[in-house]
Amino acid sequence: MIHTYELNGYHILLDVNSGAVHLVDKLCFELLSYLTPPLSERCPDAALTALGGKYPKADIVACYDELYRLYTDGLLFSEDSYAQFADQMVSSPVKALCLHIAHDCNLRCSYCFASTGDFGAGRKLMPAETGKKAIDFLLKRSYGRRNLEVDFFGGEPLMNFDAVKEVVAYARSKEAEYGKNFRFTITTNGLMLNDDSIDFINREMSNVVLSIDGRREVNDRVRARVDGSGSYDAIVPKYRRLVEARGDRDYYVRGTFTKYNLDFSKDVFHLNELGFDQISVEPVVAPATAPYALTEDDLPAIFAEYEKLSRELIAREKAGRGFNFFHFMLDLDQGPCAIKRLRGCGCGNEYVAVTPDGDIYPCHQFVGMEDWKMGSVLTDTLDLEKKDLFARTNIYSKPECQACWAKFYCSGGCNANSLQYAGSITKPHRLSCELEKKRLECAIMIKAALSE
Amino acid sequence: MKHIKTLNKANLKESAAKGGCGECQASTVANQKC
Helix, strand or coil: CEEEEEECCEEEEEECCCCCEEEECHHHHHHHCCCCCCCCCCCCHHHHHHHHCCCCHHHHHHHHHHHHHHHHCCCCCCCCCCHHHHHCCCCCCCCEEEEECEECCCECCCCCCCHHHCCCCCCEECCHHHHHHHHHHHHHHCCCCCEEEEEEECCCHHHHHHHHHHHHHHHHHHHHHHCCEEEEEEEECCCCCCHHHHHHHHHHEEEEEEECCCCHHHHHHHCEECCCCECHHHHHHHHHHHHHHHCCCCCEEEEEECHHHCCCHHHHHHHHHCCCCEEEEEECCCCCCCCCCCCHHHHHHHHHHHHHHHHHHHHHHHCCCCCEEHHHCCCCCCCCCHHHHHHCCCECCCEEEECCCCEEECCCCCCCCHHHCCEECCCCEECHHHHHHHHCCCCCCCHHHHCCCCHHHHCCCCHHHHHHHHCCCCCCCHHHHHHHHHHHHHHHHHHHHHCC | CCCEEECCCCCHHHHHHHCCCCCCCCCCHHHCCC
16 A cells, blocks of 8 residues: 655655655656556556656656566555454553543633543542552553553642652652553643642653643633633743753643634744744544534645644754654654554553542543443452453554555554544544644655755 | 655564564654654
8 A cells, every 4th residue: 555645845655564655756656646566567558658748758667667676675565464463462461541630620621521620520639549559550460561651630630749749659669679660741731830849740750741722812712710811821931940940851832723723833833932842732622513623624724734834844944943743753764663553552451541539441531431431440450351342453453444544653543532523442533534644744744855 | 766765764564573562652653662
């Protein structure tokens, strides 16, 4: 399978199964439309006839010879040999937890998938003892895995900061005994950041996600406090202080764009102008009936905005003023192995969410869906049938994904989105797919532009 | 090559045989590191 596209003046050829990416000229781009595998040593007469009026025959033949060389090297029309690995998919150790340390929040963001912080189940904080039980659960269920991850999530985690500190200290006290390496992350809306929490986060958290949507008016329209006032002016100075003190450790300022700001590239650049160079601004995921929801009617505008963002990122990178945009990150030479690409995010299998009551769900977006509850860290129970279901949910168990050129990049997308918006964890959410494919095309094009 | 420039050293197939250790960070999967 191949994917060809033209963007920003570049003609790009992706060989899906090998992962090879080729930058081709216009002749080559046109010639490809006449080729179907298996290729023979000689250029097809149909291609010579069709393109003969436009290009010299010698050029067409020379171009075909180059394509044939790629074909014999396994870098064009390469075979899909990964299904055998999908068949071997088995339950993995649990290696990552999303710890819902607080089902409460001091913001009332209109698009919050967590029902403004409580996941529809009442406002509550996780007792530190429950957090420690979750760590015990992870130590036991991770078997031979050394690298373990715990994300403090909510709600707003800093509303239960003492428990965060206690759980981190407990986990650290177990590392040597169990031969584990804990990596902690935290997602915060920033309102409660102070010198104490900034010091702690910069010392203990391997990544921190700082929520802000961009320009003041964009942010404050949807990210309002309980009294309706905006959050922008309070959080920007705190984020700057945290990032300045953080050195070269990972962080992201992380925004959401909605139908209200389809010109979201302005928000990306605004965040950069505030002094941040690790930026993620991502599409809202919401029912189509919500006033801020993105729909398929918005796709042309969003696509144009991603292209605009790409062109500006290239210009800034070439001028030595580049920054990192999360959704355009792509390592074409290495990246994750094919097995990881088959498995995807690992939700319900390698990665689970734990609520303040200790209940286990496949991931944070499943929390509150009683049918998907998988057990409890308080009783050390885990529904292995559900775990096995997720272990076997991969791009080869999703019929629509099998024929998609982007399958090794998105790995089948988000199971929770699929369930909520397409009705099944094996049926991809079309809007998410279209956005993902556009971002990939832009990301690969940026690589092509910067390779010159 | 005159008409084609390959941008990467593709190793997806090789990684299928050698990969799967599971030590990478839990996650867009393509931006994860091995």
